[in-house]
Amino acid sequence: MMEQYHEIKAANLGLLLFYRMGDFYELFFDDAEVASRALGITLTKRGKHLGQDIPMCGVPVERADDYLHRLIALGHRVAVCEQTEDPAAARARKSVVRRDVVRLITPGTLTEDTLLDARANNYLLAIARAKAAGGDRIGLAWIDISTSEFIVTECSGPELAATLARINPNEAIVTDALYSDPEYGPLLRELAAVTPLTRDVFDSATAERRLCDYFAVATMDGLAAMSRLEATAAAACITYVERTQLGKKPPLSPPSRELSGATMAIDPATRANLELTRTLAGERRGSLLDAIDCTVTAAGSRLLAQRLAAPLTDAEAIAHRLDAVAAFVAEPMLRDSLRSTLRAAPDMSRALARLSVGRGGPRDLAALRDGVLAADDALAQLGTLAELPQEIRAAAAALRRPSRDLAQEFSKALAEELPLQKRDGGFVRGNYLPALDEARELRDASRQVVAAMQARYADDTGIKTLKIRHNNVLGYFVEVTAQHGDRLMTAPLNATFIHRQTLAGQVRFTTAELGEIEAKIANAGERALGLELEVFEQLAAMVIAAGDDLRAAAQAFALLDVTLALAKLAADDNYVRPEVDSSLAFAIEGGRHPVVEQALKRDGQPFIANACDLSPAPGQQSGQIWLLTGPNMAGKSTFLRQNALIALLAQIGSFVPASRARIGIVDRLFSRVGAADDLARGRSTFMVEMVETAVILNQASDRALVILDEIGRGTATFDGLSIAWAAIEHLHEANRCRALFATHYHELTALSSKLPRLFNATVRVKEWHGEVVFLHEVMPGSADRSYGIQVAKLAGLPPSVISRAKAVLAKLEANDRGQSVRALADDLPLFALTARAPAEPALPSEAEQLIEAVRGLHPDEMSPREALEALYALQAKLPKR
Template sequence: MSRHAVRSTPSDPHAKAGDVVTPKEPTSFDRAGATPMMAQYLEIKAANTDCLLFYRMGDFFELFFEDAEIASRALGIVLTKRGKHAGSEIPMCGVPVERADDYLSRLIALGHRVAVCQQVEDPAEAKKRGPKSVVRREVQRLVTPGTITEDRLLDPARANLLLAIGRRKVSEHAHAYGLAAFDISTGRFSLSEVADGALSAAIARYEPREIVLSEAIHSDPALARLWRDTSAAVVPLAQAELEPASAERRIREQFGVATLDGFGQFSRAEIAAAGAALLYIERTQIGTRVPLSAPSREASGATLSIDAATRANLELTRTLSGDRKGSLLDTIDRTVSAGGARLLAEHLAGPLTDLEAIGGRHAAVAYLVGEPSLCGPLRDALASAPDIARALTRTGLGRAGPRDLAALRDGLDAAARIADRLAEPKDAPRLLKEIGEHLAGVDTGLVAELAAALADELPLNRRDGNFVRAGYHAEIDEARKLGRDSRKVIAALQARYAEESGCRTLRIKHNNVLGFYIEVPQAVGEACLKGLMKDFIHRQTMVDAMRFTSVELGELESKIAGASDRVLAMEGEVFEHLASLVLAQTEVVAGVAEALASLDVTASHAELAIELDWVRPRLDESVAFTIEGGRHPVVEAALRRGGEPFIANDCDLSGKESGRIRLVTGPNMGGKSTFLRQNALIVVLAQMGAFVPARSAHLGLVDRLFSRVGAADDLARGHSTFMVEMVETAAILNQATRRSLVVLDEIGRGTATFDGLSIAWACLEHLHETNGCRALFATHFHELTALSQRLTRLDNATLRVTEHRGEVVFLHEVVPGIAERSYGLQVARLAGLPKAVVARAGAILKGLEASERDRPTRRRIDDLPLFASLADAPPPEPAQPVPVDEGIGALVDELDPDAMTPREALDALYRLKKERARNA
């Protein structure tokens, strides 16, 4: 594996998200003069230089050298020292084994990779080799952002994707990129291929936690921005490890087939991507075979193309601030299971372009909307189904615990009950019938076996034991009885010894060093040594007590210890037996998990439609776009929480009774951006298979959705707001087709007025004449409205505003026509600008408007009309001085902000506050 490994590696704990950095080699791997334990550590660390090494020592995972310094800073734990190496003290820190997952999750979130090194030998066995022998240890797993499987490290509502990228050359200057998307936590595996220009959109759609690719792809200058922008950890692999023949061989070996023909036809780029991912998975899992579903291939153009900027602008899965709350996903999520929540996010990220598939989803939702007596019980049963997809994967990897088996038991039981309910209606649509058929495949015998074997209260780890139900295994019951009875036997033995010795305070106790022992006061102990209790064997003398054992007590201890060990061993055998029963039906269980998730998403859409009065959209192959009473789902939800209504609006871009491009003018705060976004979101909802917030909707299938809404700088790359705006607009104009929907808000506002107007004008013409797409175009350049007289497929619309007693009232109604004013001054006043500033702005505005009226006869500065009118505006009112206490002024004059530390600045602030209070 390449050592140009991941962002935020041990050598750079503070690297920003998506960076790929080269880790610094540790100071020395020289084991000369090292203790045996440290020599072992250095040997293991030398093989894992691109990871933090969690080195198991008893009940702790220890970290040393630079790893310790990084972990100490990242986790906020104490950094200490342990001996010396090469003349320098060895930094060290550690975390308890039982809390290791908590610390791992924090390190993974920061982008680190962690090698988990476990003890693979009992310390007693190591001692047999000699007093200086070290317990054998091995790295059993590399924990990376894209390969984690533990529930405590995963977001239950989000897929944890590893995305591998391969490529092939299609012309002298173009490539096709193969994408292999793996979710190791559930076994999902899909392949697709995209063109050069679609790679960024594909990465944005998948939102991977980790990206694996060849060094050649990673070092391609044309793609440098992609790796810089992504929040995923990026892992380049050496080109020599990714030969086409070895990639295909890995796929065949993974699925145990002689040829890939049975899976369909894959491109060379897709095979390269799959091979790279399987190589990486094999290394991170240290050779453990990961149970994966057969690869499914997504046809080109199967999903609605949405680029990264549009996803961000529309806030599909997270808001612009990065939060899930307030996003479209958060607003529409009514799922009741983890698998359903993940599938809903997947559907939202990749709306379909296949009419038959979309129609199938709509039909299933419509059926449940019409059958609330069926939908409610189905949702109740789904809510009782645990996450069996991830439990199945952990079972296949040998990482499952008793609670995973219980999750499989309960999930399969819920599936069987749901299958019975779905079998009742005979007129159910095809999707619901297919779901029912998958669920009907549950082996009720397996469910019964798991129910009979597993106790009601279960430990997290199998090593803790006591998870087999009483009555399931006779030998376990017998051994447990011995353990329970031993307490009575110990108590009886203690009573007999107390009577024989005449010592009423004699006690039989236990610790991990001595095991069971007899403890008596010092005086009685002396008597025992002189023959009072001939069976007693002296073990230890304390300050005020003496400890003994006896042959009888030793034999009893052996029986008790043996019984406990036998119970753990037998419970382990039961666990392996149950796991093997589950894994024998891996394909069936995986299908059940997918069916449950699909049903949950369908029922979620139905619940949403019933709750919010959403309707089934009509989709076809036309270029229609007619929405009556459309609403913005997120804004409406926010208003509903405050008890306010949302004003619905129509939108017709069909090109029949109206144009295919709608030019929207209107005041700030009038609702232009909301109107634009809501129509784009209705398309996404319709094509993902959901109902939509409208009275009715007739949509011709959209192939690409583009949205340029809002302003954002990209100062890290030296890009201004206007530059970002132009880059995103260029992508739209170059890629939009007749079937696309384009949403543009305020194009050209980030530069000089005439420059911006010219650019907006030209963009409108290009959309109309060249792209021919459906578009919503909001602007404050009212001059553009005149284009409707020349561009036949362009209509004007505006947001209604009224004035009441001098106050502006925004009605948020979209009507045909042109805005008379932008009401910018009123909005500025509402925002709290100083009255003097608003008044001055009003005076300037009057001058500008007068200048515009006089322009035909007054052309004193033709090229600078804005500045020419300034002479007519009244001068600004002089600013009123703000009184300042002389004492405070003197204190301020003494301050030198550039030379002050944060503490000195805080002290100065307190002095000013104190002086102000004194003068009040």
């Protein structure tokens, strides 16, 4: 057996070999050690090899999908080796059971629901590189074989990181040379799973022939126009798919080409900072996708995630999407009715993919039947709209394509209750096939005979707990508890009952009569199952023949679901339709953060809306830069992010959280918000900040939208101020982009006098009785203080520390530039105040309370009512006589 194992393993190097032995998949040698660590299962041993114990671990066949899911999620690849003959036949000829690999499972080639995330695409990406004088060109092709999507594009070397972040592949295949390349290798190794392959998979000379063979076309004219580099990546994709599917050809859609610049470019740091699909903690909950995802189908959720990852840059295409959303915002009853219909619609794309590669089951057939029937319901409801927007017209046309005869035939053929696997049988409706009805009757009658036999044996032996059971190894057998085993093995019962097996608590027997009945049952059962499998193959063939029409209907359902979901979001959360055009406008009134607003709403709190206008001023050719000052906790980061998210939502074709919005197309979105280090690459927090800032300053164009928060804070004050100063000037003079720049360096506000497109804004706060109140309102002007000590007090720093900090701050603010810090230290002995401070700080005197209260007033900002209330508050502080 181990000789057979080594032979199969040698043909599948680099994969964990699931070697079938009875009811278990066993792993040996290094595979066992890797799997035991990854799965947390016990590592045992079996026999010896070259004088050493053979490590071994195993998982039950019936639970294999759970373990496979965990291995695939960790980036492992698995070869499933099955027994390809009956063990009884092998025993008869005294040889090892024949086994062979029936499936290669890799992270990018999954089709089973149990291994896939229903709400996310599962992409396999191929990356090809061509060196050129003007810089490297990269060809990319990605496939989701569970939905048949196939897309190709080309980008430059510097654009690769942003493109990978957008596609977010589950597995990437590259050449060995690219994987070890010093420039691209580190980037590739950050992906979830990367498989280096030999150059023959990426052979550009044979790429077109391989593509033509796969799609059964004579020339490339039958496919989308592709560059040679894109064709190379596409051919690598299908070659890898054929290898992992062991020659089977999943029915992929012909490659569609994504034009360069058709979508908003968003680099990996920006995607992470804005938490588009995952929070910084890696969770979906709390992300923008989670906040806006009102879809009711898995396919709709996947499409929404795709749109969020790649906002459009074509104003006309965006307008078509907005027209569709607007139509359903205006029709709440129709919207709710259609959503109910879609909620019952199955995931047709993935059911179709499984059936096409021979891994489908009866429930997949039923899913396609139900999908076609749901299409009729959806079409009837869409017919009530006076005028269908262009996108909805196209979806309705796709829903009409599948033949209704297929649904009718499936309704006649399939039973009400369906098993998960076709091998379990029982999925064909009675009276559909007369020969099947006869075989079932014979099989069921035989089982009744077994039940009668069990009752008779229990009476004859006097053992009321005697049972007749069945498993795949022994077949039918008589089972009694251990205390009754001796009785059946002694005369006269041993003449009837033949001992088969002794376990810890049971003893098993057979009889000649039981053997005869078993043969009859097996024959009848095998014939019934054989006939059902024939019916299944006939129905599956009908599905494959109608594959294009079913796939189009599935895509239409997803589009309809996304449109209805965005309409519901707009209606429920008071979103408005944005104006999206090709200008450089960026004017938002009453803008809100979509995620924060929902969180506050759950707590019963309102969100303070704010305006933002980065549009070019009259006579100017470029957008504005807002320099935003104000204390921490005042909401600067929220304001920055919300404007970026509003632009992004507008360009996916969604209504936006604002009272009015006009967005000129943003071609690139950049965000540098928050602090994080990258210790694995030896980068400090400040180094990461500078790398991300460098990307922005080197790549932003006049159509870009840039949000920057606290540039330069990770180094010495004057160094940081200098960097922030120079960055603003570069954004203004070189990038000429629309930007929001938040900072604590109040000195930068002076730049507005020499930079005509720089506008000072601040977040309004108010001091009341020595406390700072955050109003979360953005207004023109600049902050003169950071209120850091007040925020520290809110955070719970010890009172002695707060008191000491106030004293040091007062001294620093009074210090002229000529006095050194050392001299200040002499004036402020270390811990001088702390040492004198009592455990519980004494309350200020009545006079000091009044003085502090008066100092906290801002008469110019107070309304008459607020002034009157302040006066009453001061009067209350007067000492009582």
